[in-house]
Amino acid sequence: EDQVTQSPEALRLQEGESSSLNCSYTVSGLRGLFWYRQDPGKGPEFLFTLYSAGEEKEKERLKATLTKKESFLHITAPKPEDSATYLCAVRNYGQNFVFGPGTRLSVLP
């Protein structure tokens, strides 16, 4: 059974304090690993798709990396507006998305 876990469950950072979020997965034939950002009471906002081990993608202060068993979302010099829940999801061949529980990030000014 496909499974996604995320750690930590919650993370509090000071503005400018860089850190990383972890997404560990087991999936039968990875078709893609997806990162989303979700603000309270709103729908998830797409950030990145990664398809193969070694792949990296960047967007502003965020950088996502992928290995055969996990993905990291690195946040460099975060700002308070980066506060949100970050969701990781995987998709395998012929199946649909399986989401992790998310990491709640708070960036304090």
Place this chain on the structure above:
Amino acid sequence: ETGVTQSPTHLIKTRGQQVTLRCSSQSGHNTVSWYQQALGQGPQFIFQYYREEENGRGNFPPRFSGLQFPNYSSELNVNALELDDSALYLCASSKKQSSTDTQYFGPGTRLTVL
């Protein structure tokens, strides 16, 4: 380009009632998926529709049903509502067989069952 829209935004129902939620997919997308997200949890896959047919289903009972229309919009119907059905219901659209298969989400419908 129009994004994914959902209606209504909020809904309050009582136990045993039936509810219909609506979703309009993003322009150019032919696939719609529905998710249930309980407070503090990740979205749980309910089902997906492609070309007006169900194309995959998660671990949800038959009282959760859906439709997709020729314009790719979709409905989620839930019968015999239970208290545990209270959640944020998310619709996501994508372009089947595209190289990216990325799903884009709507803002969600917050359902409260009393």
